[in-house]
Amino acid sequence: MDDALLIVKGLKMYFPVTRGLLRRKIAEVKAVDNVSFDVKAGETLGLVGETGCGKTTTGRCILRLYRPTAGQIIFEGLDISYLHESKIRSIRRKMPLIFQDPYSSLDPRQSAGSIVGEPIKFHGLVSNKKEYKERVADLFRMVGLNPDMMNRVPHEFSGGQRQRIGIARALACEPSMIVCDEPISALDVSIQSQIINLLEELQDRVEGLSYLFIAHDLSVVRHISNRVAVMYLGRIVELTESKKLYDNPLHPYTQALISAIPIPDRAVEKHRKQIILRGEVPSPLNPPDGCHFHPRCPVAIPDCSQILPPLVDVGDSHQVACIRVKH
Amino acid sequence: MKQRRKRQEKFMEERPPMSGWRRFARVFFGRKVVLFGLIVLALYVLIAIFADLIAPYDYKQINLQQVLAQPSGEHLLGTDTAGRDVLSRLIYGIRPTLIVGSATILIAAVCGTILGLIAGYFGGWIQTIIMRCIDALMGFPMLLLALVIAAVLGGGMKNIIIALGVASIPTFARVMCAQTLIIKENDYIIAGRSLGFTNWHLMWNHIVPNAFPPLVILATMNIGMVILMEAGLSFLGIGIQAPDAAWGSMVSAGYNRLTSNPMLSVAPGIAIMLIVFSLNMVGDGLRDAVDPRLRGTL
Amino acid sequence: MALLTVENLKTYFHTDFGLVKAVDGVSYEINEKEIIGIVGESGCGKSVSQLSTLQLITSPPGQIVDGKVIFEGRDLLQFSANGSEMRSIRGGQIAIIFQEPMTSLNPTLSVFQQIGEMLELHLKMDKEMQRKHSIELLKQVGIPDAERRIDDYPHQFSGGMRQRVMIAMALSCNPKILIADEPTTAVDVTTQAQLLALMQNLVNQYNTSLIIVTHNLGVVARYAERIYVMYAGRIVESGTCDDIFNQPKHPYTIGLLKCVPRLDEAEGTKLVPIEGLPPNLINMPSTCAFLPRCPYSIDKCREEVWPPLKRVNGQYVSCYVDTRR
Known part of the structure; x- marks a missing residue:
């Protein structure tokens, strides 16, 4: 754990549900509930889960875009969980975000060059104008864009190119980690792989660059990540190396998730066992008692509705939160 | 690989540029009525600038020998009760009209934008307090508010500008607040925060520029209204008074001679109508050209 | 004789920037009780071609320029778009499910009112029968507590449940063909698995043919019998599911299969992306639209017009190059 760039311990993010003029709190949404991991x-750590599982909230909590309800976030050895807003700014730059929607994540009135250059200017990362220009042009080349296109505005670019601009902007901050929040799910299939390859290439080129890769598509997450954390209703249910996750998934939810993802290969598809889950993801406003997954779980036992299983290491740094899994 | 990238770039060039300007120009200049408005406005501005060269007489020159002359070759629009040339007064009257219109809107837009921006960006109790005050201000009829302010501060152009300016703040504040609330939700604002930018940086560099188009449209449309109100105040005797030339007071000075000397009221009346109409048409054109979705909201 | 045969369908859109040939000479067919997949990226014309068969294209700007849609021996394009024949076919004979259930359901009517409307229109049922039948349908698509939920409004359902309601509505009149236009793009993977399995079961049960329109090759791999791959308004390859996945012949299909990460891939696998961008459909050159992105291209591709589909070992491929070599 010594070489961990980011350590998240027992992170909780509850959003109050209020009603009326006085904003009386009537309930709480436990968007993130006791999440711990390290990067x-x-x-590259993948964070995968379905809509509403709290993966995006986790990402934004780490950046302290929200004030966490409880828990610790330690980034580069510094506890930033409750740091004051004015101090957090210089730290945020070390872990910028990349967004899902390449259309709303770039200011439509800025030129591509100034979008990429803005963090450099704001944080004073270069000393003079010439250096600034070179740096921006370098960043453009790094993400596979022609520096000649610097003066264009976002709507003159395609979705994939916009996403490249977003990546260049993130790199401009000289980050140690990039939080990628569904960076490819809004793109066309043929463009997705270009962006995945770009992210992988950058990791080879920029030393020590980490990704927190948040996505709903397990096959993409597995492809790009070294380790994967699977989230369900605000909690991590399984965390392991990406290879093991496919070869030996332990949590019943992970197993169902894997079986639900079709593989574009007829021969493989014919022989796969499919687990079709019952029902739907319950509301995070009112999660089931015990293990949150038990009402849909194909292997649930009566105890599952009583005990909320903690995430435990079952050996070989494979962590899982299920009482049915033998150590 | 290199060759492929080159091909890719070429491919990129071949896409027709989706020029926003081209669309803007086509919609904006494509309408005859907008073009008409623009021409009228340009003429008004030119006349205001070169009033000294164009006006046939000194607009303050009283000539008691020629009181209430009918239109003739000598005085194209006749003279008023003090024998001043109506055409010259009409020409000089453009200046206060345009000054009051633009200065008022400038004050209202600056104050309204700042208030709306702060209210919308920070939200919470800050928004509640600011917007409630604005609502209270809006509760007064605009003309009444201007009347009260003018009554307290006295007449004259400067006070008229202040009075109308304050009365117009709510419109801008509300539009700006709504715009800010919408723009704030865009990912690029969250992106900015994630890059460590300060709130002020985000507000001035990202929210204001994006809220600009609707504000400009709103301003254009509101100048017409302000001009109309200035005329109304001058008509009621609170605004700009003789011997200074203002269209509102000219209409008021001539309206009881409507049958004998119709030009005294009709000429400034038409001048007012024309500029307000032009401004509204240009405003409409701007709105539809910039963003057709704004139709109905502005 | 196929149940539905589409021949040389062309749908163009007249836009501010020029003529968009969204669908440019598309032919396909579907037999009874068959499941076919139409695969392509956004803007390739896969949805427009489906809307065109039902004459659901808004005109202007859209216009069906040419082609035939033969359904049970009649050419649907001969009927007027809003005539009674077309209306009885839509929903009654050929039903369609859209990607976004919230926008295709009327938010002001309860689910029962909407299904009932269909039953009344197409099957002339009375109110009591409508209710019984609607509840039966909701049960079939797996909506729990159907008796109570039938009077709920669309917003009271979750995304997956809404899509189930859409399926119930589509199947209410026992159509011969069900068109599912990106039915699972807006829902999560586990819900997607539920919905696809449900559709497959129902289609079997009702003897309905199913057209799955999707950008996800994985989805069709599991369910479809035959696949049509579309690019830039045309079909570039078609064949049985096994053939398309085992021996894709068009460079685009090959690229598509290599560029998506697979769940079962070995560690360290590199993706092979398709370089470049999907084409802009305005003012397209007459050469192959995939040419600028094609790693196999030869001189002939640059000189000649877009190749017609030709038969290669049971598949149809629109390419001059023999990609097997």
Whole structure:
């Protein structure tokens, strides 16, 4: 754990549900509930889960875009969980965000060059104008864009190119980690792979660059990540190396998730066992008692509705939160 | 690989540029009525600038020998009760009209934008307090509010500008607040925060520029209204008074001679109508050209 | 004789920037009780071609310029778009499910009112029968507590449940063909699995043919019997599911299969992206639209017009190059 760039311990983010003029709190949405993980330098950690599982909130909590309800966020050895807003700014720059929607994540009135250059200027990362220009042009080349296109505005670019601009902007901050929040799900299939390859290339080129890769598509997450954390209703249910996750998924939810993802290969598809889950994801406003997954779980036992299983290491750094899994 | 990238770039060039300007120009200049408005406005501005060269007489020159002359070759629009040339007064009257219109809107737009921006960006109790005050201000009829302010501060152009300016703040504040609330939700604002930018940086560099088009449209449309109100105040005797030339007071000075000397009221009346109409048409054109979705909201 | 045969369908849009040939000479067919997949990226014309068969294209700007849609021996394009024949076919004979259930359901009517409307229109049922039948349908698509939920409004359902309601509505009149236009794009993977399995079951049960329109090759791999791959308004390859996945022949299909990460891939696998961008459909050159992105291109591709589909070992491919070599 010494080489961990980011350590998240027992992170909780509850959003109050209020009603009336006085904003009386009537309930709480436990968007993120007791989440712990770490990201090592140069590593990619995938965070995967379905809509409303709290993966995006987790990402934004780490950036302290929200004030966490409880827990600790330690980034580069510094506890930033409750740091004052004015101090957090210089730290945020070290872990910028990349967004899902390449259309709303770029200011439509800025030129591509100034979008990429803005963080450099704001944080004073270069000393003179010439250096600034070179740096921006370098960033453009790094993400596979022609520096000649610097003066164009976002709507003159395609979705994939916009996403490249977003990546260049994130790199401009000289980050140690990039939080990628569904960076490819809004793109066309043929463009997605270009962006995935770009992210992988950048990791090879920028030493020690880590990604927190948040997505709903397990096959993409597995492809790009070293380790994967599977979230369900605000909690991590399984965390392991991406290879093990497919070869030996332990949590019943992970198993169902894997079986639900079609593989574009007829021969493989014919022989796969499919687990069709019952019902739907319950509301995070009112999660089931015990293990949150038990009402839909194909292997649930009566105890599952009583005990909320903690995430435990079952050996070989494979963590899982299920009482049915033998250690 | 290199060759492929080159091909890719070429491919990129071949896409027709989706020029926003081209669309804007086509919609904006494509309408005859907008073009008409623009021409009228340009003429008004030119006349205001070169009033000294164009006006046939000194607009303050009283000539008691020629009181209430009918239109003739000598005085194209006749003279008023003090024998001043109506055409010259009409020409000089453009200046206060345009000054009051633009200065008022400038004050209202600056104050309204700042208030709306702060209210919308920070939200919460800050928004509640600011917007409630604005609502209270809006509760007064605009003309009444201007009347009260003018009554307290006295007449004259400067006070008229202040009075109308304050009365117009709510419109801008509300539009700006609504715009800010919408723009704030865009990912690029969250992106800015994630890059460590300060709130002020985000507000001035990202929210204001994006809220600009509707504000400009609103301003254009509101100048007409302000001009109309200035005329109304001058008509009621609170605004700009003789011997200074103002269209509102000219209409008021001539309206009881409507049958004998119709030009005294009709000429400034038409001048007012024409500029307000032009401004509204240009405003409409701007709105539809910039963003057709704004139709109905502005 | 196929149940539905589409021949040389052309749908163009007249836009501010020029003529968009969204669908440019598309032919396909579907047999009884068959499941076919139409695969392509956004803007390739897969949805427009489906809307065109039902004459659901808004005109202007859209216009069906040419082609035939033969359904049970009649050419649907001969009927007027809003005539009674077309209306009885839509929903009654050929039903369609859209990607976004919230926008295709009327938010002001309860689910029962909407299904009932269909039953009344197409099957002339009375109110009591409508209710019984609607509840039966909701049960079939797996909506729990159907008796009570039938009077709920669309917003009271979750995304997956809404899509189930859409399926119930589509199947209410026992159509011969069900068109599912990106039915699972807006829902999560586990819900997607539920919905696809449900559709497959129902289609079997009702003897309905199913057209799955999707950008996800994985979805069709599991369910479809035959696949049509579309690019830039045309079909570039078609064949049985096994053939398309085992021996894709068009460079685009090959690229598509290599560029998506697979769940079962070995560690360290590199993706092979399709370089470049999907084409802009305005003012397209007459050469192959995939040419600027094609790694196999030869001189002939640059000189000659877009190749017509030709038969290669049971598949139809629109390419001059023999990609097997």
